Amino acid sequence: MSIKKQESYQETLDKEEAKREGVGEYADFNDAEEAAKEQAARDQRALEDRQLPPDPDALLEVRHLKKYFSLKKTVTGKTTLWLRAVDDVSFKLKAGETLGIVGESGCGKTTLGRTILKLHQPTDGQIFFEGQDIAKYKPAQMRPLRTQMQIIFQDPYSSLPPRSTVGGILSEPVKVHKIVPNDEIKDYVLKIMEQCGLRDYYYERYPHEFSGGQRQRICIARALTVNPKLVVCDEPVSALDVSIQAQIINLLKKLQNTMGFTYLFISHDLSVVKHISDQIGVMYLGSMVEFGDKKSIFTNPLHPYTQALFSAVPNPNPDVKMNRIVLKGDIPSPANPPKGCKFHTRCPRAMEICSHIAPVYKEYEPGHFAACHCYPQED
Numbered sequence: 001m002s003i004k005k006q007e008s009y010q011e012t013l014d015k016e017e018a019k020r021e022g023v024g025e026y027a028d029f030n031d032a033e034e035a036a037k038e039q040a041a042r043d044q045r046a047l048e049d050r051q052l053p054p055d056p057d058a059l060l061e062v063r064h065l066k067k068y069f070s071l072k073k074t075v076t077g078k079t080t081l082w083l084r085a086v087d088d089v090s091f092k093l094k095a096g097e098t099l100g101i102v103g104e105s106g107c108g109k110t111t112l113g114r115t116i117l118k119l120h121q122p123t124d125g126q127i128f129f130e131g132q133d134i135a136k137y138k139p140a141q142m143r144p145l146r147t148q149m150q151i152i153f154q155d156p157y158s159s160l161p162p163r164s165t166v167g168g169i170l171s172e173p174v175k176v177h178k179i180v181p182n183d184e185i186k187d188y189v190l191k192i193m194e195q196c197g198l199r200d201y202y203y204e205r206y207p208h209e210f211s212g213g214q215r216q217r218i219c220i221a222r223a224l225t226v227n228p229k230l231v232v233c234d235e236p237v238s239a240l241d242v243s244i245q246a247q248i249i250n251l252l253k254k255l256q257n258t259m260g261f262t263y264l265f266i267s268h269d270l271s272v273v274k275h276i277s278d279q280i281g282v283m284y285l286g287s288m289v290e291f292g293d294k295k296s297i298f299t300n301p302l303h304p305y306t307q308a309l310f311s312a313v314p315n316p317n318p319d320v321k322m323n324r325i326v327l328k329g330d331i332p333s334p335a336n337p338p339k340g341c342k343f344h345t346r347c348p349r350a351m352e353i354c355s356h357i358a359p360v361y362k363e364y365e366p367g368h369f370a371a372c373h374c375y376p377q378e379d
């Protein structure tokens with residue numbers, strides 16, 4: 001005869017707590033089956049979105065963009081391990097606006113920027129640039145668009161050829177893309193140099209003669225010589241001294257006001273992003289976890305990852321107490337991301353559902369998107 005064990009008071013409390021938190025609800029849950037269902041639902045959404053016309057108000061519209069790198073292959077060439085550097089990212093950016101992309105190292109910011117510019121071939125998804133889907137364009141089809149999309153890199157030391165003069169570096173793209181007649185190139189370049197705060201006698205000098213800030217001005221001038229519409233700035237100030245950073249950011253802003261550029265501004269420095277951006281996208285392990293205009297993202301961050309990142313931004317007002325949220329644990333590998341919500345292994349608000357089901361990326365206020373189970377998942 002079996003005797004039923006009397007439940008202790010603590011066990012009763014634990015059970016009630018577990019019921020509230022949903023613990024045990026997923027005990028018999030088949031993660032693999034659920035992941036397959038989720039994937040099918042995501043593929044279906046991507047398929048439906050693919051049919052929609054591009055937004056005429058957006059200079060750049062990215063839909064369900066993926067860039068996976070093959071890490072391991074069999075002898076027959078079949079990939080057995082993928083690194084999901086950019087995993088189903090969607091957003092829109094209007095002409096003349098700046099989108100700041102933030103997130104910890106390795107979250108896929110650079111890969112996103114490079115894939116949009118087609119410096120990486122996308123694995124899947126759509127990239128509408130001025131209404132044309134360039135995702136599947138071949139290099140020859142991209143050539144006429146190259147002048148309209150430029151990139152400024154983080155390291156102004158290695159991104160300039162050491163044996164060319166500033167004049168040579170800035171004239172080359174003008175010549176190659178036939179921006180102005182040959183006899184007008186020098187005047188054209190000198191005008192751009194002036195706009196970028198470079199003296200005209202620098203024309204004959206070599207990159208090694210300049211400081212980091214001046215070299216970054218040369219890189220900016222080089223990007224501008226071809227009169228682009230979209231400029232991807234990949235950590236353009238992180239290699240520079242703080243005082244120089246402000247000058248370069250102000251130069252980028254001034255050029256945007258006078259020439260109407262659209263920037264995709266990648267940085268892990270939230271103060272810089274706050275200063276320059278109109279829209280902000282927060283990435284974690286290849287996914288966009290939150291996206292919205294600067295005001296909503298800073299005043300009402302929805303995603304626990306955004307809340308943690310922004311809690312570390314210093315407030316200039318000494319009376320405002322900082323409630324810093326310190327994230328525990330290492331960033332998982334994008335080659336083997338956690339199941340369910342990719343952030344659940346580090347999230348201070350994680351619930352049981354989070355380790356089983358990935359949250360849907362949804363619009364919670366006009367233009368403000370997030371992917372988190374703390375908010376309603378159904379339409």
Ligand SMILES: Nc1ncnc2c1ncn2[C@@H]1O[C@H](COP(=O)(O)OP(=O)(O)OP(=O)(O)O)[C@@H](O)[C@H]1O
Pocket residue numbers: 069083085103104105106107108109110111112268334
């Ligand atoms: N060519 C490549 N082949 C394989 N993996 C790559 C390649 N380029 C990037 N990765 C991987 O993709 C992930 C995203 O890298 P990415 O450089 O885009 O991150 P990031 O957010 O720009 O990081 P950081 O802030 O350090 O610049 C990383 O895990 C990186 O190792």
Ligand code: SF4
Pocket residue numbers: 303304305341342343344345347348349350351354359371372373374
């Ligand atoms: S879904 Fe869960 S784990 Fe992911 S961010 Fe939201 S609360 Fe945290």
Ligand SMILES: [Mg+2]
Pocket residue numbers: 109110111234
């Ligand atoms: Mg990077």
